Each structure stands twice: as C-alpha cells, then as structure tokens.
Amino acid sequence: MGEISGAGKRRDEPERYGIRIKGHLDDRWADWFEGMSITQENDGTTLLTGMVVDQAALLGLLRRVRDLGLSLISVIPLDRADAPEDNA
Numbered sequence: 001m002g003e004i005s006g007a008g009k010r011r012d013e014p015e016r017y018g019i020r021i022k023g024h025l026d027d028r029w030a031d032w033f034e035g036m037s038i039t040q041e042n043d044g045t046t047l048l049t050g051m052v053v054d055q056a057a058l059l060g061l062l063r064r065v066r067d068l069g070l071s072l073i074s075v076i077p078l079d080r081a082d083a084p085e086d087n088a
Helices: 055-067
Strands: 015-022 037-040 045-052 072-078
Touching: 015 055, 045 055, 055 072
Parallel strands: none
Antiparallel strands: 015 045, 015 072, 037 045
C-alpha cells in the first residue's frame, strides 16, 4: 500500500498540478505536455494544468519545460475545486 502524506492523501494517487511558465504556448503543445490543459493568461504567462500520476511524471514535465528553454514561474498542487477544467 502507498504511504499517506501529511494532507491525508495517498502518495500513489494522481494529483492535479498547475505549472506556470513565462510566455504563451498554444494548444498544439498539449501532447508534448502529456495532455495537460494549456491556458494562455492575460499577464503573458501560460498555465498548464492536469493530473500527474507521481513525482517522476512531474519531474518529466519539468524537464520538458527546461528542454524547450521556457522560464518556469511556479509549480503548485491544486485542489480539484481550485483548478480550471481540463479540455479532456
């Protein structure tokens, strides 16, 4: 069985994340970012949101941000109520 985190969630359960990057990405990058929802914000940033199965998958997404030479602004776990709806 998976361990329980401090918030009472099992560590082996997928979690919804928001990854904010500087600049705008268009929707064609959704496959590159494993189906994450892509939202272009008015402040010139892009918010990637979606379920991430584990920490290794999160690290993989962050490597893709790095590989594209994008500037990472923030990475935050989101409650389902806080996250924008996915396009999936």
